[in-house]
Amino acid sequence: MGAVIKVGMADLKTGKAPDILTTLGLGSCIGIALWDSQTKIGGLVHIMLPDSSKIRNNSNIAKFADTGIAELVHQMEKLGVPRRRMVAKIAGGARMFEVSGKTSVGNIGQNNAIASKAKLKELGIRLAAEDTGLNYGRTVELDCNNGDYIIKAVGKPIKKI
Amino acid sequence: MGKFSFDNINGMYFDILKEIGNIGAGNATTAVATMLNLTLEMKVPKVELIAVEDLGSAIGPEEQTIVGIFLEVKQDISGSIMFLMELEPAHYLVDRLMGVMGGVGGSKGADFSDMELSALKEIGNIIAGAYLSALSSMTNLVILPSIPYISVDMAAAILSVPAIQFGQYGDNALMIQTKFGADRMIDGYFILLPDEDSYDKILGSLGITL
Numbered sequence: 001m002g003a004v005i006k007v008g009m010a011d012l013k014t015g016k017a018p019d020i021l022t023t024l025g026l027g028s029c030i031g032i033a034l035w036d037s038q039t040k041i042g043g044l045v046h047i048m049l050p051d052s053s054k055i056r057n058n059s060n061i062a063k064f065a066d067t068g069i070a071e072l073v074h075q076m077e078k079l080g081v082p083r084r085r086m087v088a089k090i091a092g093g094a095r096m097f098e099v100s101g102k103t104s105v106g107n108i109g110q111n112n113a114i115a116s117k118a119k120l121k122e123l124g125i126r127l128a129a130e131d132t133g134l135n136y137g138r139t140v141e142l143d144c145n146n147g148d149y150i151i152k153a154v155g156k157p158i159k160k161i
Numbered sequence: 162m163g164k165f166s167f168d169n170i171n172g173m174y175f176d177i178l179k180e181i182g183n184i185g186a187g188n189a190t191t192a193v194a195t196m197l198n199l200t201l202e203m204k205v206p207k208v209e210l211i212a213v214e215d216l217g218s219a220i221g222p223e224e225q226t227i228v229g230i231f232l233e234v235k236q237d238i239s240g241s242i243m244f245l246m247e248l249e250p251a252h253y254l255v256d257r258l259m260g261v262m263g264g265v266g267g268s269k270g271a272d273f274s275d276m277e278l279s280a281l282k283e284i285g286n287i288i289a290g291a292y293l294s295a296l297s298s299m300t301n302l303v304i305l306p307s308i309p310y311i312s313v314d315m316a317a318a319i320l321s322v323p324a325i326q327f328g329q330y331g332d333n334a335l336m337i338q339t340k341f342g343a344d345r346m347i348d349g350y351f352i353l354l355p356d357e358d359s360y361d362k363i364l365g366s367l368g369i370t371l
Binding site for chain 1 (some may be wrong): 213214215216217222223224226227230233239271298307310311312313314316317318319320321322323326327328329330332
């Protein structure tokens with residue numbers, strides 16, 4: 001049995017099979033999972049905001065899509081995973097309240113998803129699957145054994161991407 | 162950009178915010194008591210600064226299903242307010258309200274009928290509205306709430322909304338916990354989320370300069 005490694009809000013962790021990396025109750029935040037099928041090393045970052053350069057207080061790099069993804073990639077590289085082998089899956093970015101998409105609360109989830117995908121593209125990492133948007137919270141688990149990204153939501157069947 | 166940040170908050174500002182919380186929660190309790198035709202007491206609310214990263218588990222476990230009611234506010238200040246409670250008190254309040262209105266409640270767990278959801282929205286609306294009107298009369302600021310929005314979902318997912326809003330300005334969030342009740346006590350949580358400049362306005366209108 002591997003460890004179940006919990007990733008908090010604005011936090012990132014790496015693990016290796018048979019570990020499972022999990023983050024609980026993603027709302028408008030995004031959980032970006034990276035995985036390498038050869039070493040079975042995985043990483044998970046739980047970002048809250050799209051862009052660190054737009055925020056005055058940006059010391060926690062795991063809080064932002066741009067710096068959080070860059071740091072996770074860096075940590076995986078240090079563990080010996082070349083960037084070209086990393087595959088990404090993302091989930092979250094919900095609009096928890098049906099407020100207008102023009103307000104900051106209304107579109108933050110969508111902006112987080114857009115920024116996460118843009119950063120992955122910039123770094124040349126393939127996005128294999130995503131489960132983003134809509135209006136509900138998600139708990140995610142990255143299974144380092146096989147790269148499955150398991151998504152649980154209240155009152156919905158468990159999903160695997 | 163506003164000067165206010167919860168990261169450099171001092172005792173006096175904290176006391177003022179706590180007092181706003183106190184009066185607001187008192188008003189909200191009275192409003193609920195009137196609506197439900199109950200005699201309610203309120204305990205002095207607890208005001209806490211919580212690290213943004215810990216907000217998701219501040220009420221209970223991250224995956225516990227809770228009820229969140231969210232209103233945007235605008236006019237002299239802009240931002241939003243959230244009222245949160247656990248499922249069980251939410252059902253209690255809805256059943257009371259449906260009873261008063263001659264309807265039928267009785268759902269359990271995370272299930273609420275459309276009618277119950279709309280009753281719950283209305284309860285949240287009245288509670289948050291009473292809170293805002295206290296804030297408004299203390300500060301002489303005009304504060305207009307939007308219609309209420311509701312979410313019944315995992316605590317961390319609902320709380321990601323205020324965490325993200327607070328997270329734009331600093332590392333801490335302000336949460337006001339209130340207890341009210343008669344035969345039974347109900348725990349509710351307010352999170353006031355003024356946009357950054359609005360905190361300066363609130364404190365400024367109370368004669369506090371930062």
